[in-house]
Amino acid sequence: MLLFLEQLLNGLQLGVFLFLVAAGLTLIFGIMGLINLAHGSLYMIGAFAAATVTNWTGSFLVGLLAALPITAAVGMAIEFVVMRRLYDRDHLDQVLATFGLILFFNELIAMIWGRPPLFMTVPDILNGTVEIIPGIPYPIYRVVIIGVGVLVALVLYGVIARTRVGMLIRAGSTHREMVGALGVNIRVLYTLLFGFGAIFAGLAGAMAGPLMSVQVGMGEGILILAFVVIVIGGIGSVRGALVGALLVGVVDTMGRAFLPTLLKTMLPPAEADGIGAGLSSMAIYLLMAVVLVWKPRGLFPAHG
Amino acid sequence: MADHSHRMGAITRKTAVLAFGFVLLAALPGIAHLMDEPFLVSTFSRVLIYAMAAVSLDLILGYGGMVSFGHAAFFGVGAYVVGILAHHAAEGTTVLGLAGTNLAVVSWAAAVLVSAGVAAVIGALSLRTDGVHFIMITLAFAQMLFFLFVSLEPYGGDDGLMMMGRNDLFGIDLSDDMTFYYLCFIALMAFLLLTRRLVDSRFGMVIRGCKQNERRMRALGFPVYRYKLTAFVIAGAGAGLAGALSANHTEFVSPDFLHWTMSGDIMIIVILGGIGTLYGPVVGAVVFLMLEEFLPLAFDSVGLEGLKEHWRFLFGPILILVVLFARRGLFGLLAGREARDG
Amino acid sequence: MADLILDVRHLHKAFGALAATDDLNLGVERGEVHALIGPNGAGKTTLIAQLAGELTPDDGTVTFDGRDITALPVHQRPHLGLARSFQITSVLMDFTSLDNVAMAVQARAGHSFRFWRRARAERALRVPAMDYLDRVGLGARAHVRVSALAHGERRQLELAMALALEPRLLLLDEPMAGMGPEETQRMVQVLKALKGEITMLLVEHDMDAVFALADRLTVLVYGKAIATGTPDAIRANPDVRRAYLGEEGGA
Incomplete structure (x- = not known):
């Protein structure tokens, strides 16, 4: 039971990560109609920026805070140079051009930092454990991640519920003309929004640093998971991204933790291990397939 | 337009380009030996195999309007079927109650059938949606199969599976690179003939209609889902055959065959060569793989060793420029206005 | 009983609180040209979408040639003899x-x-x-x-x-939309030549064209069919004049 609760927390923590990545992705799709594969690159850039600055200054907090403006700046730069030419193009063009960006950024990072992974350590103050559930000592750092995720979800909720931009998002307005109703320069607004979305990816990447290895290509795995999240939640819906991310996080973690054990009660150990490993790595995709059969547009289909 | 050129019967720019390309590929082993670069024969076998995978993608992407970002799944499944059957033949064991085999006829037919089956399942689910959903879902299912093969320890997991040699095709010695090249050449030409007839047939006209205006096709009385799914399965089968050939070419299979960058590469080949042209992807495969082969060497020889390993650093922006400014693709540049089918 | 090729009974379709089709009844007789008119927002497009199968009604039945087709998928309808043209040109x-x-x-x-x-x-x-x-x-x-x-x-x-x-019944959704006077005239001639051969349900704003072609008209207002009859009867109908032609109470 305790193990179950611990794994549930791990699942939540993975879900929070996925939410941070998926939120930016789905916002950008919802508003600009753009599918951006290079969102994973922003996550990677956030991680590298945080790791490098942390290692320079010795302060994780400084590293984390530095990563945010850096990813925002990179995000706005690619919006300015490439993305704004893609808003009126079909999805195939968007996929290909942003795929080109991935190739570019992966090699750029490899040329600057090399292929071997960088390592980041958790700062001392966050390096202990805490018993948020009695009997389960749980790493403080992971608790902090969950807290940050909740905070971001609240901020986003506030933005969407209370601002004019948010109103347009809720109204499902994907058309540039409708955003024009705001009476501001759309081009500038889009650049800023893109930077805003990039910050989430950068934040997730920076926080992932101490938990996973910081290396070239780290963004793609998380990008595809974020796609699964978005397909489950419904494209363009931030609420869907939150629910989808938590579902995927929990199902993936639980599957890996318990499926092999569960199968051992039914099958010989060797086979159970093999099948268990295979099944648990497929669990979230099977979840996605089930949702697709049930609701082809996702759990919370956005309008329009 | 097709009616038109047909009636003229004269040698058009397109037919001239096609004839030239055919002769070039047919004579390639000879040219390679004259140039004293025999390794080119094996390199070009790979080109032909990738071309076949790309043509199969063009069938659904260029003619059916289905932006599948998971085409490597079918390529990889085809390759694994051949690898796994060869593995069991070598060990003398069985898989799902069936004995392994090194016989090309059996093994490749199995590869095509299994890939088609996998495409049927993935397609049946993915085609319930369209647009961005479809892109993400095909990508996700391909990733699922990637992880499945990574987790299959009996077949090498991450490291993949070595084969003891190429399959046995009626006693023909496929280990000879020249022989293998011509096998790939014949397979590609047959596949091109097949897909050419297919896209011009009644079935082909239906999927091309779906690309242009699915709602209209439905209102005309076509059950579009069935036709699109059939096209998806045929494309999966074609990619599966290419995968089977690829396993034979490298005598090795690994999860990298299904990696999502492989799906990206196949898609790039289609776009680079010219989408909706069938022949374009062949041009695209030649250019893409030659760039991959020679761009690093070119960087090296002009003193940019730093870029040698990082040729994609340049290729990424090139791809973006192609997408933004050169949508007709290379075949469009070569063959002119008639390159693209309506 | 008239020989109805299309029989719509108590059809209902709402979007949220807005009833786009409200207890609508409509019968198209075999061989006639039946025009469907009504002000913007009367629910003509929603009705056509339900007849073509793109929208599923909330309630009520659509019977085509004696067969209940209320829930039949779009692509099966043409095979029964029910074809449509689109208001916004939809071709390949x-x-x-x-x-x-x-x-x-x-x-x-x-x-x-x-x-x-x-x-x-x-x-x-x-x-x-x-x-x-x-x-x-x-x-x-x-x-x-x-x-x-x-x-x-x-x-x-x-x-x-x-x-x-x-088709045995042709749904024409504003065939003259966006046409100039000459083109409209030509289209009216083409449709006139088809009259008697094919039954037509015609949605059209151009009243000259409607009165030139239609055997009967149905007037749609706020999702309801408020009147059906010959062109002369419709012209004379006080309800129609009030609701549609905008003439405030002549009586």
């Missing part, structure tokens, strides 16, 4: 006019799981397609890509495709 832009009509002929000619013969070389598809193009006066433009056709020509093509389905 990369194909020629002839390709487009041949596609409609092909749709009628059994399944299309035929993978080898070149469809464009099949006389069984091309010859009838050419006939339909001639009928709507587009024969000379058969080999032109649709993307190069003028707006009015595309409207004609739209009609030719619907005719090629050899």
Whole structure:
């Protein structure tokens, strides 16, 4: 039971990560109609920026805070140079051009930092454990991640519920003309929004640093998971991204933790291990397939 | 337009380009030996195999309007079927109650059938949606199969599976690179003939209609889902055959065959060569793989060793420029206005 | 009882609180041209979408030629003899006019799981397609890509495709939309020639065209059919005058 609760927390923590990545992705799709594969690159850039600055200054907090403006700046730069030419193009063009960006950024990072992974350590103050559930000592750092995720979800909720931009998002307005109703320069607004979305990816990447290895290509795995999240939640819906991310996080973690054990009660150990490993790595995709059969547009289909 | 050129019967720019390309590929082993670069024969076998995978993608992407970002799944499944059957033949064991085999006829037919089956399942689910959903879902299912093969320890997991040699095709010695090249050449030409007839047939006209205006096709009385799914399965089968050939070419299979960058590469080949042209992807495969082969060497020889390993650093922006400014693709540049089918 | 080819009973469709189709009854007799008129927002487009199967009604039944088709999928309706044209021209832009009509002929000619013969070389598809193009006066433009056709020509093509389905009931959703006076006149002539041969349900804003073609009219207001009758009866109907023609209480 305790193990179950611990794994549930791990699942939540993975879900929070996925939410941070998926939120930016789905916002950008919802508003600009753009599918951006290079969102994973922003996550990677956030991680590298945080790791490098942390290692320079010795302060994780400084590293984390530095990563945010850096990813925002990179995000706005690619919006300015490439993305704004893609808003009126079909999805195939968007996929290909942003795929080109991935190739570019992966090699750029490899040329600057090399292929071997960088390592980041958790700062001392966050390096202990805490018993948020009695009997389960749980790493403080992971608790902090969950807290940050909740905070971001609240901020986003506030933005969407209370601002004019948010109103347009809720109204499902994907058309540039409708955003024009705001009476501001759309081009500038889009650049800023893109930077805003990039910050989430950068934040997730920076926080992932101490938990996973910081290396070239780290963004793609998380990008595809974020796609699964978005397909489950419904494209363009931030609420869907939150629910989808938590579902995927929990199902993936639980599957890996318990499926092999569960199968051992039914099958010989060797086979159970093999099948268990295979099944648990497929669990979230099977979840996605089930949702697709049930609701082809996702759990919370956005309008329009 | 097709009616038109047909009636003229004269040698058009397109037919001239096609004839030239055919002769070039047919004579390639000879040219390679004259140039004293025999390794080119094996390199070009790979080109032909990738071309076949790309043509199969063009069938659904260029003619059916289905932006599948998971085409490597079918390529990889085809390759694994051949690898796994060869593995069991070598060990003398069985898989799902069936004995392994090194016989090309059996093994490749199995590869095509299994890939088609996998495409049927993935397609049946993915085609319930369209647009961005479809892109993400095909990508996700391909990733699922990637992880499945990574987790299959009996077949090498991450490291993949070595084969003891190429399959046995009626006693023909496929280990000879020249022989293998011509096998790939014949397979590609047959596949091109097949897909050419297919896209011009009644079935082909239906999927091309779906690309242009699915709602209209439905209102005309076509059950579009069935036709699109059939096209998806045929494309999966074609990619599966290419995968089977690829396993034979490298005598090795690994999860990298299904990696999502492989799906990206196949898609790039289609776009680079010219989408909706069938022949374009062949041009695209030649250019893409030659760039991959020679761009690093070119960087090296002009003193940019730093870029040698990082040729994609340049290729990424090139791809973006192609997408933004050169949508007709290379075949469009070569063959002119008639390159693209309506 | 009149011989009804289309019988719509108590049809209901709401979007949120807005009832776009409200307890609607409509009968189209075999052989007639039945016009559907009403102010903007009366629910004409929603009704056509339900008749064509793109929207499923919340309640009520649609009976076509004695068969309940309320829940029948879109693609099965043409095979029963129910064809439509679109208000906003909906054709296959990369194909020629002839390709487009041949596609409609092909749709009628059994399944299309035929993978080898070149469809464009099949006389069984091309010859009838050419006939339909001639009928709507587009024969000379058969080999032109649709993307190069003028707006009015595309409207004609739209009609030719619907005719090629050899329907027993044709749903025409504003066939004259966006046409100039001359083009409209030509379209009226084409439709007049079809009168008696094909039953038509015509949605149209151009009142001259409606009164030139229709045997009967139904007036739709706020999702309800408020009156049905001959053109003369409708002209004289006080309810219609009040609700539709905007004449405040003549009595």
